[in-house]
Amino acid sequence: MKAVCWMGKSKIETQTVNDPQLLNPHDAIIKVTRTAICGSDLHLFDGFIPTMEQGDIMGHEFMGIVEEVGPDVSNLERGDRVVVPFTIACGQCLFCKKKLWAACDNTNPNAHLMETAYGYSGSGLFGYSHMMGGYAGGQAQYVRVPFANVGPLKIESDLPDEKVLFLSDIFPTGYMAAENAQIQDGDTVAVWGAGPVGQFAIASAFMLGAARVVAIDRIPERLALARSIGAITVDYSEEDVSVLTALKDLTGGVGPDACIDAVGLEAHMGDLVGFYDTVKVALMLETDRSGVLRQAIQAVRKGGTLSIPGVYGGLLDKVPFGAAFGKGITMKMGQTNMHTYLRPLLERIEKGQIDPSYIISHRITLDEAPEMYKVWRDKQDKVTKIVIDPWAERAA
């Protein structure tokens, strides 16, 4: 089959590889009908996530048709159409029982690597480094899905793939971000990063009762998308714009009730602080560029909530903890507990409350993926979201 492979920092290739096979009794093999490139794939592309190896298959947002199931998978059969959540959960351990699916005890075969780095291991993830399990990803024609008795969501309506594909990660991730923001009716919510997760965080914040949502980004297409679903936009790259001042101006000096950092460890700040982080990361004195996190801690109102769906991987420098303590803020974060959100969010799509496909700008083939990683990284060509049809041939 064809698959998109990580071949080193800034090096992605589409190669012909072996097909996956059933390895465990709860496995399924899925024929992938749609997959997408995630913003967090750029952290891999840019070499920010350790324990990626040459030849690893990328991709954790995918859906498809069940091709084959293991003997202990009784809820699925060949031909079923499913969306697969990017976190792999066993459904049986203490954490799955608490519905903290992303903290599953049993799905990371390389748990010892994460235990060394983080103290404890989270769940395995598809296509996201050996530390996170080393599972082959879904930017491929077929993929093996472990614990298929727990994860995959069956799509029984005739909704097109593009409307339900984002249940695999970014819609639930944006939704959990809004839930973690502990929004009360009438709140103002500020969202850093109007990329795909930011878009769904904005949409979800409105669904959960926000009165106003402020989206902060510098990419015109993203800001336009945010305005299209009702957000107020702030372009931090415009001359004379200070994000902190803007958020005070827009809230009568109170500050946003909740702040959502949908950017994570590769924040572009374009100021001295941004330069400071870029230099320190280059010198390996810190691992993550945390400019947005610092700004969000400063910006949130007294007693407000900071929700962090953006990915962080390692050590952060100059985090204003005094401001966090002084204002008595709450911080909530982490990988998405996917399995909790699949069905309720599918219902919202089925009822027509939201059409997640509004963010798609590019539809491509597997062969076009390597060059589109560059386009995605550099935000060229008005890109907002790239979806791959693994069975389409390259356009002539």
Added chain:
Amino acid sequence: MGIALAERPRADVLPDQSGASSLLNGHYAPPPADEGGKTWVRASVVIQAHAQKLYEMWRDVEAAPSWHERIVKVWSTGPKTYHWLMRDEPGHNTLEWEFEILADEPGKRIAWRSLSGEPESAGEVLFETAPGRRGTMVTVLQQFRMGKLSRAWEAVTGRDPKQSVIENLRHFKAMAETGEIPRTQPQPHGERGVVGSLKRSTYGEKIKTPSGTSLGQETATRSEGSSR
């Protein structure tokens, strides 16, 4: 004198255990330090299963190859004695030892020691109610004394003996809770190149994941995939 805190509505009654336990009369007891050629390791996990079931899985010594890395075969040699055979993947290195069950308390505790062969080892496993009754806490304390032969342990297992105990306990938990042991071998990948192939060992992915189940057994012997 009564205790100063009378209001403890959900407090556990603490076990009064010794041996492998981390608690002795309400005080934390660290594992013994490595000295005199002995290496100690203690590991514990919380498993969502009854203590009796877990005891039975552990006590089924001949089934140990399904969740112990690199153990090829275990066979009974007497009412309480077993022979263990460990071999690496190419079959170059073998370690063998005879061990006996010293203590056997159904649903609670098993203790053992080696009688001959290498490495010299002794161990104990406890099955206790987890804090707050949130499952069964399984605690293993194991001691090794490495001889001339068993210095080869790392060559055979790809891990030091302490990490082997931790990984085997992890496999035991996965098998008990889910009926399988998570694995990624073999799975498709692009060209690894020279560096990628060399570095694979640092992730422990060169170590064959124990079968866990019949399907795992079957696939463990299959080669690196084929075309659909």
